[in-house]
Amino acid sequence: MPLGTPKLRREKSSTRVRLLAVLAVTAAGCALLLHAVTASLYYQMMSVRLQTIDETAVRRGALYLIHDQRKAMREAQAYALDHGISEDEIGFIRTAADGHSIGMALKRKVPRYVATLSVGLPNRIIRVTAWAQVQRAQPPPGMPSAPLLFATR
Numbered sequence: 001m002p003l004g005t006p007k008l009r010r011e012k013s014s015t016r017v018r019l020l021a022v023l024a025v026t027a028a029g030c031a032l033l034l035h036a037v038t039a040s041l042y043y044q045m046m047s048v049r050l051q052t053i054d055e056t057a058v059r060r061g062a063l064y065l066i067h068d069q070r071k072a073m074r075e076a077q078a079y080a081l082d083h084g085i086s087e088d089e090i091g092f093i094r095t096a097a098d099g100h101s102i103g104m105a106l107k108r109k110v111p112r113y114v115a116t117l118s119v120g121l122p123n124r125i126i127r128v129t130a131w132a133q134v135q136r137a138q139p140p141p142g143m144p145s146a147p148l149l150f151a152t153r
Contacts, residue, residue, distance in 0.1 A: 039114045047126050050106050053083045054130040061093075061102045062132035069095045069102075076104050091127070101133035 061076030073093045080090060091105030107127045115124050 039110070042114050043110060043126065046108060046110070047128065050085075050108060050126055051128045051130065053080055053085060054104055054106050054128050055132075057083075058102050058104050058130045058132040061104075062134055065095065065099060065102055065134050069099055072102050076102060080104070080106065091129075096133075101131055103129065103131040105129040 057076040057079040060079045061072040064072040064075055073095060076093055077090065081087065085106060089106055089108050091107050093102070093104045095102045105127065106129075107125055110124050110126065
């Protein structure tokens with residue numbers, strides 16, 4: 001009997017090792033899949049957030065376009081900075097030559113820890129651009145001129 005016992009233990013331990021290896025590989029695969037899904041969600045949410053900030057900033061700047069183009073650009077920049085955009089993330093703030101439209105581009109890098117091992121991430125840099133244009137026609141008396149917005153991603 002003593003000769004059979006070590007063989008039984010060896011079979012039991014090799015079965016445990018195989019089971020643990022299968023569990024480890026499965027857990028690693030699930031972790032990678034979860035990370036890829038999370039990175040994709042991060043990219044989509046950040047794109048929407050940046051686009052919303054960009055659109056609102058140029059709308060706010062467009063309110064000042066007719067009177068002072070520099071103030072319009074400062075207002076758009078101030079809004080973006082107040083809402084979590086850093087100065088190096090602002091690609092440009094421009095007004096058109098005719099002074100009736102303002103545009104702003106934002107770009108943000110996806111952090112390396114999010115982008116690492118992320119399959120299907122469209123890009124490591126999120127870029128958004130928005131333009132607002134003041135209506136050329138005069139609004140009815142007593143109504144402020146409202147900016148029109150057109151945006152591109």
